[in-house]
Amino acid sequence: MDAGVLYVSIPYRTCGHLCCCGCGHEVITPLSPAQWSITYDGENVSLTPSIGSWALPCRSHYWIHGGRVRWSRRYSAAEIAQNRERDRRLLARNSEEHRPGALTRLRRHLQSWRW
Ligand SMILES: [Zn+2]
Numbered sequence: 001m002d003a004g005v006l007y008v009s010i011p012y013r014t015c016g017h018l019c020c021c022g023c024g025h026e027v028i029t030p031l032s033p034a035q036w037s038i039t040y041d042g043e044n045v046s047l048t049p050s051i052g053s054w055a056l057p058c059r060s061h062y063w064i065h066g067g068r069v070r071w072s073r074r075y076s077a078a079e080i081a082q083n084r085e086r087d088r089r090l091l092a093r094n095s096e097e098h099r100p101g102a103l104t105r106l107r108r109h110l111q112s113w114r115w
Contacts, residue, residue, distance in 0.1 A: 001026060006045060006064060008038060019053055020069045021060045027053055034087075034094035043067065054080045 001007060003024075007016045013031040015038060018024060029036040029051060039046045044067025052061045052075060063070040075083065 006047070008045070015047060017064075019056060019058060019060055020051075020062055020064075020071075021058045023056065023058045023060075025053065025056050025058070027051060032094060034090040041066070052080070052083065054084070 001016060001018050003018045003022070005017060009015070015029045015031060015036065017027055019027050029047060031037060036047055036049070039048075045064070046066055047064040050061060050063045050072055053059060054075070059074055061072040061074055063072060
């Protein structure tokens with residue numbers, strides 16, 4: 001992957017990019033109602049919620065909004081644990097439901113946007 005590019009794969013329901021701090025680590029953000037979602041306004045993409053690379057040495061935390069990177073504060077160990085627990089609950093709840101989802105009908109291979 002190239003730095004500064006957000007890769008979006010609709011068939012794999014996944015986005016990927018290199019960590020915005022420049023450390024070079026790959027950041028994979030699965031797309032699902034319990035994980036991340038993207039919006040595209042015709043020019044730029046936004047990814048929600050924020051990206052917290054707690055497992056990386058840099059512990060970067062930022063938003064990709066309107067094609068730009070907005071840095072957020074670093075979380076404390078307690079906040080990270082709280083976030084992980086919430087994510088785990090959301091995922092567990094989400095996997096119990098069957099959702100067809102509009103995006104699954106969209107068959108695009110790979111697109112990228114530069115910010
Ligand atoms: Zn980093």
